[in-house]
Amino acid sequence: MPQSSAKPILRFAPSPNGRLHLGHAYSALYTWNAAKLLGGTTLLRIEDTDPERSKPEFVAAIFEDLQWLGLQWPEPVLQQSERFDIYADAGNDLRDQHLLYPCFCSRSEIAAKATDKDPDGAPLYPGTCKHLNRGEQIERLERGDPVQFRLDTASAMARVGMLTFTVLGPLVTDRPQIRHARPERWGDVVLQRKGTPTSYHLSCVVDDSEQGITHVTRGRDMEAATDLHVLLQMLLGLRSPIYHFHKLILDDAGRKLAKSRDSESLGDLRAKGWTAADVRRAVGL
Structure with missing residues (x-):
């Protein structure tokens, strides 16, 4: 259930695997504007x-x-790479609930056997490794085979039953509405990998709860992922924020910027002489 708070707390949480573009600018400006309308504050996270794609120069950028x-945020800024032990504990919680299992399939093997998207x-x-017996799991783990750990989504759903979450309408000041979550359409998602004890989904829900995030503003492309996040929040006993989905900034071909x-x-735009006011006009804020 959403948690009450004397002061709404929102967050902008980019990944430093490249330079920010106009889509990020829209999301950031939208979030800071939403926090102002709600009388709250925005955290930067x-x-x-991802140790291979995240670069210090992109963090600085x-x-x-x-x-x-022209945006400001409270210090210190949380960096997820410094919190792997905390995410590992969350993963261990799911293991203790017998909701994670090892998967040794490669992407090409999955693509060859998958019948849906x-x-x-x-x-x-398709659940290939879900049916490995315990002996084979242990043998392959001890052998050091590449492994990832997946959520047994069907078992998780059976445990929590019907899931709902709270959503705001087209405006963050709209009356909240209740929406049903359908995480089963994601299948058995990867939550941990060998050498990286977390995934976007796992670290996101852990940090949203720990930072006391009351409202999450995110692009409409993240609506479906929210269903999965609500499931993880229930399984881990974490706080569930109120959600709001904003529009995406598209390129000339109608695709979201990426x-x-x-x-x-x-x-690049700054080097061409753009100002912050130009960016605001370009994204409609």
């Missing part, structure tokens, strides 16, 4: 759990870009 936009369009895991497509960065 750095979601740098995030600070630079947000300051250029998850809400992001990726091959839906680092993977080398969308023009805020740094």
Whole structure:
């Protein structure tokens, strides 16, 4: 259930795996504006759990870009790479509930056997390793085979029953509404990997709870993932915030801006002479 708070707390949580673009600028500005409307504050969080893609120079660039936009936030800034032990404890909690199992499948093996897709369009895991006996699991773990740990979503859903969460309408000041969550459409998602004891989903819900986040503003592309987050919150006994989904900034082809497509960065725009006011006008804020 959403937690009451004398002061609403929101957060902007970028990953330092590239430079911020106009889509990030919109999300950041929207979140800070929402906090102002709600009489609250916005925290900055750095979601740098991917050691291969997260770079210190991108962390520095995030600070630079947000300051250029005229945004401020409380210190210190939480960096997820410094909290792996905390996420590992959350994973251990799920293990103790017998809700995680080891998976040794490669992406190509999953793609070859999958008959459906998850809400992001990726091959839906067919549950191959879910049926390995304990002896084979131990043998492969001791052998050092590449492994990831998946949530047994069906068992988790059977344990918690029907799930709901609270959503605000088109405006953050709208009357809250109750929505039903359907995490089963994600199948058995990966929550931990060998050498990395967390995933975006796991660290996100742990930190939202620990930081006392009362409202999460996120793009509409994250609506489906929220269903999974609500399930993890219930399983781990964590706080559940109120959610609000904002529009996405699209390119000329109608696709959302993305680092993977080398969308023009805020740094590039600044070098071309753009001001923070130009950015606000471009995104409609």
